[in-house]
Amino acid sequence: MFLDDNKTEPATGVGWLDSTLSVLDKASKALKPIMNLDKNLEWWEKADYYKNRGLYVDFKDHLLLPEDITEGECDLSREIVKKLLERIIAIIA
Numbered sequence: 001m002f003l004d005d006n007k008t009e010p011a012t013g014v015g016w017l018d019s020t021l022s023v024l025d026k027a028s029k030a031l032k033p034i035m036n037l038d039k040n041l042e043w044w045e046k047a048d049y050y051k052n053r054g055l056y057v058d059f060k061d062h063l064l065l066p067e068d069i070t071e072g073e074c075d076l077s078r079e080i081v082k083k084l085l086e087r088i089i090a091i092i093a
Helices: 015-035 037-045 047-055 071-092
Strands: 058-060 062-064
Touching (some): 037 047, 037 071
């Protein structure tokens, strides 16, 4: 893009251009998850199931407990949601 990854704001020296580039950069970063949605689409389609599995006890042939969720499942969910929250914050910041 127009910006160095280490910079948070463009520095062309032209006020209106810096503002425009800043908005475009933030929009680009915010839209990345939407452009890559297919990567996590399966997870998002099952998000309610994962939430319920982590909050409630169920019974299917045996007792299903939230503690049965693996650390890997938790890490994956945490990472997907963390990325979404970062993008939302980038939009409203």
